[in-house]
Amino acid sequence: MRSLFPHADRNDFRKDSAMTTPSLRPVALFALAALSALAAPIAPAAAQDSAPVLSPASKFSEESGEALYANVCQACHMKNGVGATGAGTYPALANNPNLAASGYPVMMVVAGHRGMPPVGKMMSDDQVATIVNYVRTHFGNNYADAVTAKDVAGARP
Numbered sequence: 001m002r003s004l005f006p007h008a009d010r011n012d013f014r015k016d017s018a019m020t021t022p023s024l025r026p027v028a029l030f031a032l033a034a035l036s037a038l039a040a041p042i043a044p045a046a047a048q049d050s051a052p053v054l055s056p057a058s059k060f061s062e063e064s065g066e067a068l069y070a071n072v073c074q075a076c077h078m079k080n081g082v083g084a085t086g087a088g089t090y091p092a093l094a095n096n097p098n099l100a101a102s103g104y105p106v107m108m109v110v111a112g113h114r115g116m117p118p119v120g121k122m123m124s125d126d127q128v129a130t131i132v133n134y135v136r137t138h139f140g141n142n143y144a145d146a147v148t149a150k151d152v153a154g155a156r157p
């Protein structure tokens with residue numbers, strides 16, 4: 001019976017297969033070069049300020065002045081109420097004499113004005129009173145006459 005591989009025992013076949021084995025040396029050098037390129041310092045991703053977050057629900061769930069400020073007001077009025085100027089102007093709430101009359105910040109929160117959205121629509125009267133009292137007693141403001149939920153109810157548009 002004839003072999004299925006008539007040339008299997010021929011010398012030139014073995015020689016061929018030896019010739020197709022590539023030398024490993026250049027490959028190894030290339031791999032080393034690639035690795036050292038990877039090890040080169042990678043520019044750190046731009047440090048991201050923690051992005052402001054609005055509560056996902058249609059009603060804000062935060063209860064404390066601190067949490068309400070951080071999650072509702074800070075996106076625009078910035079940390080510590082310093083305000084910002086850029087694509088728009090966000091007045092500073094820090095050291096702001098406009099907060100002396102308690103009805104004014106209540107109005108701003110429940111009714112909004114120009115670039116200031118009426119975020120108080122998504123808050124209970126208690127929450128609005130809490131956040132207004134918070135900004136009026138923080139960030140260098142020291143207005144002791146607290147507003148009540150009743151004051152807020154009366155100011156709603």
Ligand code: HEC
Nearest residue numbers: 072073076089090091098105108113114115116117119131
């Ligand atoms: C989407 C951005 C935005 C958010 C959120 C926001 N504000 Fe404002 N706020 C503004 C802008 C813009 C103004 C200026 C409005 C104007 O031109 O009358 C303003 C004005 C005010 C003023 C009046 C300041 C002054 O000196 O006249 C008060 C008080 C105020 N905001 C309080 C708050 C409080 C408290 C919160 C959170 C419950 C809040 N804001 C959330 C944008 C915002």
